[in-house]
Amino acid sequence: EPEVTQTPSHQVTQMGQEVILRCVPISNHLYFYWYRQILGQKVEFLVSFYNNEISEKSEIFDDQFSVERPDGSNFTLKIRSTKLEDSAMYFCASKNAGTSSTDTQYFGPGTRLTVL
Amino acid sequence: RKEVEQDPGPFNVPEGATVAFNCTYSNSASQSFFWYRQDCRKEPKLLMSVYSSGNEDGRFTAQLNRASQYISLLIRDSKLSDSATYLCVVRGSARQLTFGSGTQLTVLP
Numbered sequence: 001e002p003e004v005t006q007t008p009s010h011q012v013t014q015m016g017q018e019v020i021l022r023c024v025p026i027s028n029h030l031y032f033y034w035y036r037q038i039l040g041q042k043v044e045f046l047v048s049f050y051n052n053e054i055s056e057k058s059e060i061f062d063d064q065f066s067v068e069r070p071d072g073s074n075f076t077l078k079i080r081s082t083k084l085e086d087s088a089m090y091f092c093a094s095k096n097a098g099t100s101s102t103d104t105q106y107f108g109p110g111t112r113l114t115v116l
Numbered sequence: 117r118k119e120v121e122q123d124p125g126p127f128n129v130p131e132g133a134t135v136a137f138n139c140t141y142s143n144s145a146s147q148s149f150f151w152y153r154q155d156c157r158k159e160p161k162l163l164m165s166v167y168s169s170g171n172e173d174g175r176f177t178a179q180l181n182r183a184s185q186y187i188s189l190l191i192r193d194s195k196l197s198d199s200a201t202y203l204c205v206v207r208g209s210a211r212q213l214t215f216g217s218g219t220q221l222t223v224l225p
Binding site: 033105 | 214
């Protein structure tokens, strides 16, 4: 069964450093998402991406964040200057283009980001 | 008011018990509804979509009441492997998902 993959599984960085989190969505999917989950809290939407551009973003997704689809398979989230409060699990998700009845987003295993 | 509200639990039930989870959502324009399960430190995994007429998948039954903006999940004959956090998830007119905080279930031997 096809699945979303993410690398690395765990990233430790110093405050102020840039990090890039990588995702390989399911191959025939067209919609891509990043969510985050701070330890002990709920999953929160960050950004959605379709047709090579951001389609929606939350207030969490400020100027420190950017996303890119550099080639036909990877989807990346960059945090330019990490803060302590960026420590969280970051989940990538993808969805096929379909009707609302096939409105399922499939999640990757996540990257645990720890900012020291 | 929280966009998606769930009883956090924890629910501790014996094997074989029936357990029900409830969820309310605030946006009446919400279009799609789901239950996901999340094991500790893992990704959310779709358990089932929730349809207006209600739907069943084996031991799991989901109900949706649009008038009351209320979603439920019933688990019958619970198994040890059902122990997880159950996430009520809603999609509005935009495509992103809005998650509840989850209800923790522990099934005891």
